[in-house]
Amino acid sequence: MRATTLRNRVSGQFWWAASVVALLLVIAVLVAIFGFVISRGLPALKPSVLFTVTSGTSGGLANAIAGTFLLVICGVVLVTLIGIGTALWMVEFANPSQRRLVRFAIDVLAGVPSIVVGYFLYVALVESLGWGFSLLAGAISLTIIMLPFVVRAADLALSGVPRALRDGAIALGARPATVTFSIAIPWAIPGILTGLLVATGIGLGETAPLIYTAGWSNFMPSLAPTHSPVGYLTYVVWTFISMPFSDSHALAYAAAALLMILIFTLNLVSRTAVDYWVLRTRGG
Amino acid sequence: MDSNLGYAGGAPKARLPLLQRIGTQRVVRFLFGSAATISTLVIVLMLVFLGIYAFPAIRFNGLGILTQSVWNIGDQYGSGHVVRAGITAMQGAQFGGLVFVFGTVVTAFVAMLFAVPLSLLVAVALVYRVPPRLRPLVNAVVELMAGVPSVVYGLWGIVVLVPFIGQRLGPWTTEHLGFLPFLGGPAGSGNGLLASSVLLSLMAMPFMVATIRDVILAQEKSIFEASMALGSTSWQAVTKAVMPSVTNGIFAAVLVALGRALGETMAVLMVCGGAVGIFAQNIFQSVNTIAAVIVSQLESALTDPTGLAQKSLAELALMLFVITLFVNIVARLILHGADRSGEA
Numbered sequence: 001m002r003a004t005t006l007r008n009r010v011s012g013q014f015w016w017a018a019s020v021v022a023l024l025l026v027i028a029v030l031v032a033i034f035g036f037v038i039s040r041g042l043p044a045l046k047p048s049v050l051f052t053v054t055s056g057t058s059g060g061l062a063n064a065i066a067g068t069f070l071l072v073i074c075g076v077v078l079v080t081l082i083g084i085g086t087a088l089w090m091v092e093f094a095n096p097s098q099r100r101l102v103r104f105a106i107d108v109l110a111g112v113p114s115i116v117v118g119y120f121l122y123v124a125l126v127e128s129l130g131w132g133f134s135l136l137a138g139a140i141s142l143t144i145i146m147l148p149f150v151v152r153a154a155d156l157a158l159s160g161v162p163r164a165l166r167d168g169a170i171a172l173g174a175r176p177a178t179v180t181f182s183i184a185i186p187w188a189i190p191g192i193l194t195g196l197l198v199a200t201g202i203g204l205g206e207t208a209p210l211i212y213t214a215g216w217s218n219f220m221p222s223l224a225p226t227h228s229p230v231g232y233l234t235y236v237v238w239t240f241i242s243m244p245f246s247d248s249h250a251l252a253y254a255a256a257a258l259l260m261i262l263i264f265t266l267n268l269v270s271r272t273a274v275d276y277w278v279l280r281t282r283g284g
Numbered sequence: 285m286d287s288n289l290g291y292a293g294g295a296p297k298a299r300l301p302l303l304q305r306i307g308t309q310r311v312v313r314f315l316f317g318s319a320a321t322i323s324t325l326v327i328v329l330m331l332v333f334l335g336i337y338a339f340p341a342i343r344f345n346g347l348g349i350l351t352q353s354v355w356n357i358g359d360q361y362g363s364g365h366v367v368r369a370g371i372t373a374m375q376g377a378q379f380g381g382l383v384f385v386f387g388t389v390v391t392a393f394v395a396m397l398f399a400v401p402l403s404l405l406v407a408v409a410l411v412y413r414v415p416p417r418l419r420p421l422v423n424a425v426v427e428l429m430a431g432v433p434s435v436v437y438g439l440w441g442i443v444v445l446v447p448f449i450g451q452r453l454g455p456w457t458t459e460h461l462g463f464l465p466f467l468g469g470p471a472g473s474g475n476g477l478l479a480s481s482v483l484l485s486l487m488a489m490p491f492m493v494a495t496i497r498d499v500i501l502a503q504e505k506s507i508f509e510a511s512m513a514l515g516s517t518s519w520q521a522v523t524k525a526v527m528p529s530v531t532n533g534i535f536a537a538v539l540v541a542l543g544r545a546l547g548e549t550m551a552v553l554m555v556c557g558g559a560v561g562i563f564a565q566n567i568f569q570s571v572n573t574i575a576a577v578i579v580s581q582l583e584s585a586l587t588d589p590t591g592l593a594q595k596s597l598a599e600l601a602l603m604l605f606v607i608t609l610f611v612n613i614v615a616r617l618i619l620h621g622a623d624r625s626g627e628a
Contacts, residue, residue, distance in 0.1 A: 012519030019409035022402050026489060027422070030429045033440045040443075085319025093313050094320070104616070105324040111540065111612035112330070112605060113547020115575045119582075119601045120330045123337050144326055151323070177308040198431075205433025208549035211579055237435040238550060241442055256436050263431050271424065 034260065041257020044250040054218045054231065057240060058247035061255055067221045067230040070135060071214060072203045075142030079199060082143065083150030084192060090151075091158040092180055103155075110148035117144050118209035126213060133215025133229035141209035146199035153195020157188035190278045197270035201263045207234035233259050334602045341595035344371040345379050349599055352380025355560050355577075357585060357593040365590075372590055379596035381603070383559055387571035388604070391477060391552060392545035394567070395484035400538055403489050407496035408522055423494075430490035438554030441483045446555055450474020454568040471568045475557035478567045483551040488541040495540075499533030500526060532618050539615035543608045549575040574604045 052060030086106075090099045118141055125137040161184045169179045185192075215229030216239075222228045233255040240252040341349075346369070358366075358374025365372050414422050454471030462468035503526060511525035512518065527534070557570025558580055564571050572580075578597050585593035 008517050008520060012517040015405075015519050015523075016409075016413065019405040020413050022405035023409040023414070023422070026402070026406055026429075026493075027425055029486060030425060030432075032444075033432065033436070036440055036444060037436055082319045082322050085316045086323060089313075089316035089320040093316060102320050102323065105327055107616055108327055108609060108612060109323050111543045111547075111608050112327070113544075113549065113575055113608055115547065115549040115578050116330070116334075116601050116605045116608075119578055119598065120334055122582075123598060124329070124333050147323060175308065177312055180312070201431045205431070205435070207433070207435050208575070208579065212582060234433055234435045234550075237433075237439055238554065241439055242554075252439065256439050259433055260436060263433070264428065267424075267428055267431055 037253070037256045037260050040253040041255075041260070044254035045257055049251070049254050053220060054236070054251070056218075057243050057245055058251065059218075061233065061236065061251060061258070063218060063220050064231040064233045064236050064255060065258070067214070067217070068204060068232040068234075070221050070223075071138045071142060071210065071230060071232055072200060074135065074139035075146060075203050076196065076200055078139060078143040079146045079150050080196060083147055083195075083199075084154050086147075086151045087154030087158055087192075088180065088184075090155055092176075092184070102151075106148045106151050109144065110152075113208075114141075114145055114206060115208040117141055118212050121209070122212035131226040133213065134224070134226040135214065135221065135228065135230050136225040138210050138214030138230055138232075141213045142203045142206060145206055145209055146203050149199040149202060150192075150195045153198070154188065154192045157191025157195070158184055160191065161187045190274045193277075194270045194274050197266050197274075201266045204259060204262055204266075205234060207232075207238055210235070330605065331602075334598050334605065338595050338598035338602050340371045341379065341592055341599045343369040344373060344592060345596060345599065349379060349381045349596070349603075350385065351382060352378060353382040353561055353563070354378045354380045355383070355581070357588045358590075360587060360589075371592065373592045374588060374590055377588075377590075377592060379593070379599075381574070381596075381600050383561060383563060384572050384574045384577045384600065385603070386563060387477075387480075387556065387559065388546055388573040388575070388607075390564075391480045391484060391556070391571060391573055392542055394477065394481035395488060395545050396538065396542055398481065399485035399488045399492060399541065402485070403492035403496060404527075404534070406489070406493045407500060410493065410497050411500050412518070412522065426490050426493055429486075430494070432487075434487065434548060434550040435554070437483050437487055438551040441479055441551060441555040445482060446474035446479050448474070449476075449479055449568065453478075458566070458568070466566050469566045469569075471566075472570060473557065474568070475555055476559075476567070476569045477556075477564050477571045479555040480552045480571060480573075481567075483555060484545045484548055487548060487551060488545050491544070492537050492541045495537035496530075496534055499530045499537070502533075503529050536615045536619040539611050539618070543611040543615070546573075546611065547575055547604060547608050549579060552576050553579055574600045578604075 049060040050065065051062050053063040054060065086102065090102050094102065121137055121141050121144075125131045125140065126133060131137050165183055165187065166179055169183045174182070210232055214232060216235050217229040217231045219231075221230045236255040237252050237259070240248040240255075243249070356376060356378045358377030360374065364375030366375060366377060367373075410419070410422060410426075450471070450473045454474060457467055458469060458471045507525050507529055508521050511521035516524065552573050553576040556572055556576055558576070559570040559572045560577075562570070578601055582594070582597060585597055588594065
């Protein structure tokens, strides 16, 4: 490379400045979006909104809040079982080529557009199996969306269990299952938990896969797994902002603010609490 | 690493007595193995199910789904039918997806035009210019941005971005810069290509920034330092030495982001303008994407008694699936190649 000329120095300084400006710009846009949602949403988030159900295009969000929680909880339960099971199989049982195959499948699944998952489940579960818009169909769609996040996190966490720890347990006469359940899983729990929290945030914010699986309902969700549509918060944001009434706009802002607060809190918890836990248990 | 076995608690010998009698290992292996097959199974089922379901539409539409731009579910009130390739549809039914394919590709492409250079700049600033003390904070901001739901981007798009484009940017640009390609002609309402692409680029950036930052950090610092020692400026060291060594990682990140932009639904649906049967003539006009049209057209498709409209949407979904699958596989191949060259 040739020695630095004045021109190179000046253009270098220009591009460094441009990169910092780009960074500030991106942060500014995020702050603007966040500020916009919170400033419009918080005034609309009255207690009455939290405890009354939607009626037509006004009323409250109680049904959507309950529905979102119900869908996400069911989805998280399913994804915990499937995701951790998948990761454990990859790390503890699979041979390298099987592991590659499952990793490939997970990468592919992560790239499938969520509306394709939604439409597939609409055709398969809602129509062909005749479940109708329902809690179970919605929860399954969230499970498929969340699965890659959980598997990747759990795979990474379980692969990181120190060899010495496993060898030590085996040398002490532990059975393979004991090594898995008493050594590997406890060690990997913080990483797995972070993955689950990230996935929960994704599930809270999803819309496209739910539209034609969970449907929408103005009423509090029944606990019936099928044949009973469920409302959720992102639906309110999407549809109510396009209506010509200020009541429905207020509900859309309130739902958006609520989602942002929930996701922000989850993010904060996964960053701080999990780090703290790792420090505590591993004596950092 | 201190092997701290203490927290493993009492050895759970008594926890699984029954399982141990019938062979814990085998049962556990079976359970975990079945969990692991689910991801593969879902992908195969998705392809097969959508394929079988869409098959009548594939036969009826033929290549028209890619070459025609008219989407019409047919005359619901007439009694006439058309039969093509042995498939019955309502009179006048035509399912051309060209407008949606065009919109999908163009919105994602324009979004990448914004997002790729910006993400490169931001990632470089993050690695080399943000003081170490501020780094966790900035990283947290980037991560938080990745977690913002797409409907929230869409909400901001509808209320802030679309009026700005429709009332200020669009009219001003078409008037003063209208002689440039894709900038002339009617500015439209603000709902359209530009609004969709801006939202898509905002949504793509956190992932790209984080990934590019990570591949740069994973490269040895020595490349930067060696280049500096050879007398280059710091910017030259970054662009001429560090960046070329991580091109594969950057390409893969861009492709994964592109795949997501192609399939993004809600934000685009909210600001794209929902074009049916018309192509945008400039960056301000209304467009539509495959993902958005699946949501916006399904309700009317359900009124088609022959079911062909619904099946044509499934055909579009299948197409979107195949496109994103292709993009992601290419991304993986590039990354895989990068891994191997890293080992060598």
